[in-house]
Amino acid sequence: TVAVVLFTSDLRLHDHPPLRAALRAADEVVPLFVLDPGIGAAGFEAPNRCAFLADCLADLDASLRERGGRLVVRSGPVAQQVGAIAAECGAGEVHMAAGVTRYARRREELLRTVLRERGATLRTHDAVITVVAPGAVTPAGSDHYSVFTPYFRRWSQQRLRDPCRAPRTVPVPVTMHGEPLPSRDAVPRISPGLPAGGESAGRKRFHDWEASGLDAYDVQHDSLAGDMTSRLSPYLHFGALSPLELVREASAHGGTGAEAFVRQLCWRDFHHQVMAARPASSVEDYRPRHDRWRTQDDAAEDITAWKEGATGFPVVDAAMRQLRHEGWMHNRARLLVASFLTKTLYVDWRIGARYFLDRLVDGDIVNNQLNWQWVAGTGTDTRPHRVLNPVVQGKRFDPRGEYVRRWVPELREIPDGAVHEPWRLPADRRARLDYPDPLIDLAEGLARFKHARGRI
Numbered sequence: 017t018v019a020v021v022l023f024t025s026d027l028r029l030h031d032h033p034p035l036r037a038a039l040r041a042a043d044e045v046v047p048l049f050v051l052d053p054g055i056g057a058a059g060f061e062a063p064n065r066c067a068f069l070a071d072c073l074a075d076l077d078a079s080l081r082e083r084g085g086r087l088v089v090r091s092g093p094v095a096q097q098v099g100a101i102a103a104e105c106g107a108g109e110v111h112m113a114a115g116v117t118r119y120a121r122r123r124e125e126l127l128r129t130v131l132r133e134r135g136a137t138l139r140t141h142d143a144v145i146t147v148v149a150p151g152a153v154t155p156a157g158s159d160h161y162s163v164f165t166p167y168f169r170r171w172s173q174q175r176l177r178d179p180c181r182a183p184r185t186v187p188v189p190v191t192m193h194g195e196p197l198p199s200r201d202a203v204p205r206i207s208p209g210l211p212a213g214g215e216s217a218g219r220k221r222f223h224d225w226e227a228s229g230l231d232a233y234d235v236q237h238d239s240l241a242g243d244m245t246s247r248l249s250p251y252l253h254f255g256a257l258s259p260l261e262l263v264r265e266a267s268a269h270g271g272t273g274a275e276a277f278v279r280q281l282c283w284r285d286f287h288h289q290v291m292a293a294r295p296a297s298s299v300e301d302y303r304p305r306h307d308r309w310r311t312q313d314d315a316a317e318d319i320t321a322w323k324e325g326a327t328g329f330p331v332v333d334a335a336m337r338q339l340r341h342e343g344w345m346h347n348r349a350r351l352l353v354a355s356f357l358t359k360t361l362y363v364d365w366r367i368g369a370r371y372f373l374d375r376l377v378d379g380d381i382v383n384n385q386l387n388w389q390w391v392a393g394t395g396t397d398t399r400p401h402r403v404l405n406p407v408v409q410g411k412r413f414d415p416r417g418e419y420v421r422r423w424v425p426e427l428r429e430i431p432d433g434a435v436h437e438p439w440r441l442p443a444d445r446r447a448r449l450d451y452p453d454p455l456i457d458l459a460e461g462l463a464r465f466k467h468a469r470g471r472i
């Protein structure tokens with residue numbers, strides 16, 4: 017007998033319940049990945065993620081080959097391709113991780129229909145993409161938690177399954193063939209500082225960081241200059257690492273750093289259960305609060321300055337340039353540039369979220385859209401009217417200005433915290449800097465936001 021394992025956002029061999037179930041149910045398996053042109057057509061084919069995906073697939077294929085198998089890659093509409101493969105190999109079952117987004121759910125529906133017509137069954141597996149399945153814990157009277165802290169409390173009390181070991185052998189029918197794997201080298205316009213993708217690189221990154229950064233995570237994670245966070249987000253986005261395995265390993269490691277890291281991983285699950293219950297929040301306000309965002313037409317110049325890192329607010333510009341260079345940005349930087357766009361420039365959060373999705377290697381419809389909404393005040397933040405002042409934030413999280421000087425070379429000669437307010441420099445020094453004046457008077461921006469808020 018043969019079973020198909022459809023890989024999606026779970027590009028790994030360790031802790032992979034669908035693969036384990038398929039290997040138990042059948043003599044041979046077809047590890048399948050489908051490059052669906054629908055994803056590109058929907059505008060979600062960002063170069064950085066395509067390159068990282070190519071690495072993930074190459075690594076998965078190499079790991080399968082070490083176990084006597086290989087990855088079968090096909091391109092085309094996913095349901096059609098899976099149906100064709102199931103027919104070719106006579107598979108009775110297709111195993112895959114249960115999805116959360118609207119796209120993933122629609123894909124499951126289509127697959128179920130196509131497979132039923134062929135006499136085969138789709139088996140979806142929960143808690144592969146998240147630690148706890150969306151909907152597994154709910155508050156009284158609702159289908160999801162809309163506040164993080166009570167969710168975290170319940171989430172922490174869940175009994176977690178043991179991670180599954182990577183299989184020793186993966187027998188694949190000799191007759192099954194795929195297309196050549198996509199190559200990172202063929203992807204144009206990727207960020208120069210993009211990390212290498214894949215399960216092997218992700219596991220190494222976690223183990224190195226566990227030894228060097230985990231213990232201090234609780235005190236260091238907000239330091240922009242320190243850059244001490246795990247940088248595991250792209251591996252988690254593609255499922256090259258299992259979030260459940262990370263929680264188990266961090267909990268076994270112990271200490272306050274590990275506790276803070278596990279709490280951060282819970283944010284990922286929290287957003288997944290919100291999105292599962294309210295899939296429209298990828299585009300619509302989760303809690304409509306404002307009706308007059310500035311749009312692309314109203315704010316074209318401000319939006320361009322923000323994207324290009326030319327707002328005249330050094331910490332904002334540093335962050336936006338880091339995004340361009342690395343396809344990644346520190347969480348504190350994401351918070352403050354998103355607050356600046358939505359609450360100081362008063363631009364629609366969807367415009368910022370779209371730009372992040374175009375650039376981020378970890379760009380994720382769940383985490384990105386819901387974090388943008390959190391910052392914009394239309395999401396799950398219990399203090400939706402807080403505004404992050406970029407000067408205060410810069411001084412607090414980059415007190416010596418190292419982060420700014422790393423990314424904004426025009427300000428490299430400005431010492432320490434003075435770098436956060438170049439407009440306060442003596443006029444002759446200021447005039448010699450090839451750096452823009454502030455795009456907006458902060459007090460004016462805040463007044464605009466307060467005024468809009470007052471109308472709600």
Ligand code: FAD
Binds near residue numbers: 280284346350383
């Ligand atoms: P660490 O601090 O080491 O945290 C460990 C892991 O916990 C992360 O890899 C991530 O998987 C998870 N995590 C941490 N914070 C959050 C959070 N607030 N929400 C959800 N998961 C979290 N994260 C994405 O993975 N994809 C996105 O597209 C994304 N867009 C964001 C947009 C905005 C405006 C903001 C404010 C945050 C966004 N985040 C996103 C969340 C967070 O900024 C990143 O997960 C984090 O910066 C990744 O770096 P790290 O792996 O070093 O994180």
